[in-house]
């Protein structure tokens with residue numbers, strides 16, 4: 328890849344990622360060169376390298392690999408380090424070197440058939456299972472066993488960042504381990520089209536057909552991309568049929584169900600529906616917490632010097648409800664930031680470091696809504712909830728409401744106090760702590776808090 332080619336990839340990234348992400352994260356990257364299949368970039372800080380790699384690494388690599396298939400990995404080097412040195416040496420040069428840095432450049436591996444590079448982190452072991460994704464996970468596991476084809480295709484769909492690609496890669500890894508002789512081709516629908524167009528242009532359609540018909544397992548990510556692209560759909564249809572006829576497994580992912588993909592030919596739609604269609608539901612609190620716990624264990628091994636105050640993961644799981652990618656990005660940023668400033672991860676540091684993400688996710692719950700829900704739940708009046716009376720019937724729900732305000736909003740303790748009849752911030756803090764203690768001792772309170780939290784998040 329040349330600097331010029333990187334320039335055009337940058338332009339594409341600006342469109343794909345949007346102006347703000349582009350300005351903050353991609354623009355500051357400067358392409359240093361290509362060496363042994365590794366595209367190297369200089370970044371202003373190691374924090375930035377870490378963040379870009381974690382959040383945009385896949386999309387950058389995919390775009391580069393499309394232009395130059397010799398590029399297998401990407402690496403980010405903070406300014407001031409010698410970008411040409413092997414990465415392992417650079418890790419030693421960092422002030423607080425994590426044991427296995429997230430942007431060490433060996434987390435992806437190329438597919439032998441030149442499909443999408445497989446991400447080493449996307450395995451079944453690293454996939455946290457919860458109610459919203461258990462069916463998709465079970466179906467993926469079954470297909471990954473590589474036994475006789477029972478449902479064809481397996482069609483996985485779900486919203487942005489809910490784990491479709493992760494499951495696809497996990498299937499590919501597992502198949503590679505269990506059945507190394509199988510030809511597993513994992514690619515995006517965009518890549519399929521790109522190759523198809525290239526084959527047409529180079530008059531190599533026979534090679535194209537031969538390649539796609541020779542695979543044992545075909546995995547196509549983001550199939551909605553081919554909607555409205557007539558010749559690509561046509562070719563995809565033939566490929567699909569040829570493989571199904573040979574009892575070869577096909578696995579497809581999309582951001583929506585087959586019948587919701589507009590401009591898709593009916594015959595393709597019905598083909599896609601003919602196997603097993605499973606969706607990944609939006610995450611719930613428990614799944615988000617599970618994912619955070621699992622990722623935080625990994626980070627704690629990488630940054631052993633950092634301690635995490637109790638309650639932080641629960642706070643993030645309650646507050647960041649959008650998608651797993653954002654949740655993960657928040658945790659990465661938090662650990663990287665804490666490591667840079669050399670401080671433990673406390674609630675204050677979390678709020679400071681993640682202000683933008685927390686602000687976006689704040690929209691949902693207001694203090695008033697929390698008060699209303701709590702008052703309804705305990706069958707008391709709003710005026711009593713925020714009023715001066717200290718009898719337990721009012722005081723306990725009041726403390727629960729304060730606790731939920733602290734958990735689900737970014738309002739400060741004094742602000743919360745003002746909404747509770749002008750109470751002092753120390754009273755709010757006392758209330759929050761009391762509920763934290765009671766949740767451990769009193770099952771009824773724990774259940775009430777949980778019920779209310781769910782109702783407010785729904």
Ligand SMILES: Nc1ncnc2c1ncn2[C@@H]1O[C@H](COP(=O)(O)OP(=O)(O)OP(=O)(O)O)[C@@H](O)[C@H]1O
Pocket residue numbers: 448449453454455456460485486487488489490491492493494582618651652655
């Ligand atoms: N259940 C899970 N356990 C662990 N990590 C998860 C889980 N679900 C998603 N992730 C992580 O969230 C990130 C986004 O997941 P992934 O890329 O698979 O989403 P996607 O559904 O393919 O999104 P998109 O529609 O944007 O392509 C990845 O880093 C993935 O590892």
